[in-house]
Amino acid sequence: MTPGRSSGAVLLAVDNISLSFGGVKALTGISFDVREQEIRAIIGPNGAGKSSMLNVINGVYHPQQGTITFRGEVRRDMNTHRAAAQGIARTFQNIALFKGMSVLDNILTGRNLKMHATFIEQAIYLGRARREELENRRKVEEVIDFLEIQHIRKTPVGKLPYGLQKRVELARALAAEPILLLLDEPMAGMNIEEKQDMCRFVLDVNEQYGTTIVLIEHDMGVVMDISDRVIVLDYGKKIGDGTPDEVRGSQAVIDAYLGVAN
């Protein structure tokens, strides 16, 4: 089964984005779009600006130039809270979970923006707070079931192996019921079996919830297998954009990855 929905409407468009830190240009004039329900991969060598790109999309970094259009709304930059409220969730390259908290509690934090009861209501656990709590817990349990992590529900995250922590992080992002999911190297450091599981989950999320996914990944096999379209970055510039087959055949991409004699 290959996902085949690349003809949807544009969900996110970045136009001519440039980002620099002092004299270092992280991104230079990047433009691309992400269509609804597609899986869009960003690849490139180390330091190409992949993570910076994600950080611009969800508002961690503010680009000096360019615009971001998300669901028809044009902005100069995002901020993280607004991005989350609008339905953008993400995972991080170096897992960012609360290590001392249980898996369940970690995933519940993903529901934070869906909780509206006041502090007092929550303290006495009546009416709205109770309803919300039940609803949030049910949603979290669905995600736990979906990602098959029932057996570690009550385990502190710090005790888990790396592959499972990655899955918990994905679970937390999913708990927010995102429209757009940003995954920063979801399969880094995993063995073949864990990677296969993760691929399956990414495809299932995309299929089951219709979530649009932008992912950064180094494993070319994975990228080519699961993504609809691929963007290639190198030294902050876009050097390729297209279907996996198109990208694979591009000379610029081959040079960037294999190196070229100067």
Added chain:
Amino acid sequence: MEAELATFPRLLLEHAHVRGERPATREKDLGIWQTWTWAQVADEVRALACGLAALGFKRGMRLAIIGDNRPRLYWSMTAAQALGGIAVPMYQDAPAAEFVYVLNDAEIVYAIVEDQEQVDKILEAAPQVPSLKHIYYDDPRGLRNYEGVTSIDRLQEIGREFDLAHPDFYNDEVARGRSGDVSIVLYTSGTTGKPKGVCQTHAAFIVSAQGGCGFDKLDSRDSILSYLPMAWVGDHLFSYAQWLVAGFTINCPESGDTVMTDLREIGPTYYFAPPRVFENLLTQVMIRMEDASPIKRGLFRYFTAVARRCGAAILDRKPVSVSDRLLYALGNVLVYAPLRNVLGMSRIRVAYTAGAAIGPDLFRFYRSIGINLKQLYGSTETCAYVCLQPDGGVKFDTVGEAAPGVEIKIAEGGEVLVRGPMLLKEYYKRPDATAESIDSEGFFHTGDAGLIDDSGQLKIIDRAKDVGKMNGGAMFAPNYIENKLKFFPHIKEAVAFGNGRDSVCAFINIDMGSVGNWAERRGIAYSGYTDLGAKPEVYRLIGECVEEVNAELAREGPLSASQIHRFIILHKELDPDDDELTRTRKVRRNFIAEKYGVLIDALYSDRDVQHIETLVKFEDGRSGMVAADLKIEEAKTLPAADAREAA
């Protein structure tokens, strides 16, 4: 006139009638235990059966059932049987290639499977199974865009419509069922050759279940956890036949990984597990005890020693001194009861183990902390029902006395023969095999070598065909030696060689959990199984275990010649996916001997290192090579003189 409750579908209707509001099935879903009453289960089964009938399922057809223990998969069995069909549960962890044989052998047209994983496998097998036409699945996740497969929900919808249009259909079909009809085909694990389908009737399983329930006084108030493969005869007896006979509650765990947690939440009253499960549980407890504070560790050591001294006797209601009784009572409050609680065994009245020999220390441990663990003996061909240990008559080296209604006889060569109503009707489409295993007097040849001890209990020594002779003329019983090795928590699997040889040598698989933990405590770094197994420290550790076994064997008269001279720690774990073990984790001796011939040659040479490359199949179906230089270690054996003295 046939008895009213002669088939499983009729039993289900009876329970729905008598105890309609009592819980029949539970499953943990989305973190909460969901309950179905007997009335609800009867209704679900009816919808499933009508759905299958509406889509063309006919009397005598076989329904393949593949997946983890899910309520709807259990119900599918009854649904097929209600239509006069036969359930064929298959091992859910087998790869697609292994499905092909059974699907073709049973000429499967209809299959009900659990989820996407199983759908993928059965679709992969489908091109080679021309008869297969209908596939239904339980869990819809990830299956939205699949073609040619239907959800059970949809099947039941169709069934309910059909039921409205034909209101008498279901009851008529159930009434047509006869106790002599085959209700299930269970495929044997096949330590040799291709699996054989064992055809069992409603009557055989119902009689076995009634016998077992009567023996241990099980009734509708009991509760069990259904977590063992549905294709295994033990699960079929405990989670299906006894469920429908006694009317107790079965509980399906949330997933294979949550069994321990679920066990604790449910607190079953009746429990069944192969020895390795009990062993894993104990290993986990021991590992956690080593991490506990010195005070707790001290308490644990002291009171387990008390329990070892008098616990089993107290359980068997034998005389025990007052001081020991008081100490045991104190230990119960401080150690045993909390421990039973952690193990999820607080409410257990009866626990059984079978399928392999259980280590005496392991067995005694559970009994000493007040868990009524017993052994039974049986096979797929006998509905897992031949011998049971009675309360108060439990020994670690026997498997109990003949169960109600069962006759046991030991043949001249030592083979155990059994006769009774629980015997198989036949092997599916294999009259030759049927004739071979059931003799003219109606005795089934179990293939196990055994003897009856003074108290009338059966003792199993080995598989009859595995028992061989060494060059010196001494008896060689490989299982007997392997079991002794496997009783050490550090050794997971062992294969002994010696038939037609001068001495005995062995392959060893270390237990990754236990030895891994042992290594960590000693600061020994390792990267994986192969690396850990090759460490000199690990070789020394295993060597000590082997030498202890040798010391035991030296004291056992005729078996003293079976002492292990040389051994190898294998570079990979023996695995059913590589055909080295059966799905029920029994060693496939001949296959291993062939595959690792070069290692056996090395064992019987004077080399001390041997290079080997092995093809392994990964869980995803891909394969790769594992290469290693394996060290061969000598083990000390005790001189024959010692053995004679001891004997």
